[in-house]
Amino acid sequence: MKVKFAHISDVHLGAWRNERLNELGYKAFKIAVNTIVNEEVDFVIISGDLYDVSNPKVEVIDLATRELKKLKDHEIPVYGIMGSHDFSPSEKSMIRPLISAGLFKDVWNAELTEENKIKLNFYIDPKTKIKLTGLRARKRGLEIEEYHILDRKSLEDEKGPKIFIFHTMLYELKPKEFKDMESTPKSLLPQGFEYYAGGHLHKTVPEKLRKDERSFKIDDKTKIVYPGSLAPVNFRELEQYKFGGFCIISGDIDKESQISNLNVRYIPIKVKEVISLLIDCNNKSITQVQDLLKEKINETNFDDKTVTIRIYGTLSSGRTYELKTNEIIQKIQEKGAYEVLVNKSSLTSKEYTPISVVVGKTNEEIENTLIYEHAQKIKINNIDKKNVENKIHDLLSVIGKEREEGTKVKEYDKELVNNFKKIFQLEEE
Numbered sequence: 001m002k003v004k005f006a007h008i009s010d011v012h013l014g015a016w017r018n019e020r021l022n023e024l025g026y027k028a029f030k031i032a033v034n035t036i037v038n039e040e041v042d043f044v045i046i047s048g049d050l051y052d053v054s055n056p057k058v059e060v061i062d063l064a065t066r067e068l069k070k071l072k073d074h075e076i077p078v079y080g081i082m083g084s085h086d087f088s089p090s091e092k093s094m095i096r097p098l099i100s101a102g103l104f105k106d107v108w109n110a111e112l113t114e115e116n117k118i119k120l121n122f123y124i125d126p127k128t129k130i131k132l133t134g135l136r137a138r139k140r141g142l143e144i145e146e147y148h149i150l151d152r153k154s155l156e157d158e159k160g161p162k163i164f165i166f167h168t169m170l171y172e173l174k175p176k177e178f179k180d181m182e183s184t185p186k187s188l189l190p191q192g193f194e195y196y197a198g199g200h201l202h203k204t205v206p207e208k209l210r211k212d213e214r215s216f217k218i219d220d221k222t223k224i225v226y227p228g229s230l231a232p233v234n235f236r237e238l239e240q241y242k243f244g245g246f247c248i249i250s251g252d253i254d255k256e257s258q259i260s261n262l263n264v265r266y267i268p269i270k271v272k273e274v275i276s277l278l279i280d281c282n283n284k285s286i287t288q289v290q291d292l293l294k295e296k297i298n299e300t301n302f303d304d305k306t307v308t309i310r311i312y313g314t315l316s317s318g319r320t321y322e323l324k325t326n327e328i329i330q331k332i333q334e335k336g337a338y339e340v341l342v343n344k345s346s347l348t349s350k351e352y353t354p355i356s357v358v359v360g361k362t363n364e365e366i367e368n369t370l371i372y373e374h375a376q377k378i379k380i381n382n383i384d385k386k387n388v389e390n391k392i393h394d395l396l397s398v399i400g401k402e403r404e405e406g407t408k409v410k411e412y413d414k415e416l417v418n419n420f421k422k423i424f425q426l427e428e429e
């Protein structure tokens with residue numbers, strides 16, 4: 001039997017605060033859907049995080065509904081599970097209306113057995129008779145404990161071609177740069193499935209899918225696939241990956257002998273070219289960095305490109321805020337860039353040396369020491385050091401105050417701003 005299906009993951013529609021960058025994500029999803037229609041696949045798998053939050057804004061829900069409807073009109077069913085981002089413990093995920101409308105089939109169908117094990121039931125694709133099941137994610141990787149009580153035997157005993165959909169990092173496949181990400185060992189997955197459709201990891205794994213070959217024959221060692229995010233969803237992904245994509249799996253499955261001969265192919269989606277500048281500030285003065293930036297901006301072609309600029313290192317003199325992000329963005333936009341993102345999170349200055357953290361004391365004492373040391377290093381006109389110290393304490397206590405039950409967000413915000421004004425003796429103009 002010939003089969004062909006698409007595997008998408010981590011779309012994160014609406015993940016950016018910046019609408020121009022969200023547009024790129026929407027476009028990537030539209031391109032993916034059009035490609036899938038043209039490829040005439042039997043079905044689509046979405047292994048979690050279609051949405052960036054469980055209750056996205058109307059534009060996002062509208063777009064997802066419209067695009068999934070296209071697939072339905074072409075009689076291409078969509079199977080999936082909820083990811084860590086679009087799952088809601090109170091069942092208030094906006095994936096629900098998609099399920100109700102028959103645009104998305106949630107294959108997570110679990111029951112608790114008498115032995116306190118989780119038994120997963122299969123859904124059979126009407127056309128190919130492939131059996132699908134999966135384990136949805138929960139917030140903060142809480143689903144990991146469920147792998148330990150998974151009734152693997154019933155899953156492994158099930159006859160016929162099977163696909164397992166999951167949204168969890170597997171320890172053995174974890175790339176170095178994600179070493180702190182929670183994961184579960186591969187051995188906790190049920191064995192004997194034809195394909196394991198992974199989600200959660202935003203990097204494409206196996207990595208060779210993004211290299212020149214972009215396609216390989218699946219064997220026992222390579223049948224767990226993470227396509228990675230469909231489009232970059234944060235600064236780091238834009239800078240490192242530049243683009244996202246999804247997978248198309250095709251080949252033969254022999255239903256009787258359960259021998260499969262499948263091929264996986266990566267489809268990159270490049271909506272806009274991404275250009276990334278790295279500005280090393282180590283041992284440079286503010287003026288030197290400004291000159292360097294000017295030179296780089298002058299010599300680079302930004303036409304209709306998405307631009308990321310990472311400014312990092314330790315300035316020999318000057319303050320980090322003297323490199324004005326807004327001005328940099330404006331200059332590059334004037335040269336025709338589509339959108340510009342500047343990251344200064346790893347920029348420091350020698351004028352602002354690190355502070356020693358004293359161990360072995362209470363949190364409060366450590367906090368007091370840190371604030372004292374900071375205050376000694378900050379120069380603000382007309383405010384003496386003791387006063388700076390007090391103001392930091394005041395600010396922290398204001399920020400630390402939680403909104404009380406019953407007060408509106410607006411009132412809370414107003415109160416916060418009022419308190420700031422009091423601390424800095426600012427008057428409304």
Ligand SMILES: [Mn+2]
Nearest residue numbers: 010049083200
């Ligand atoms: Mn994700």
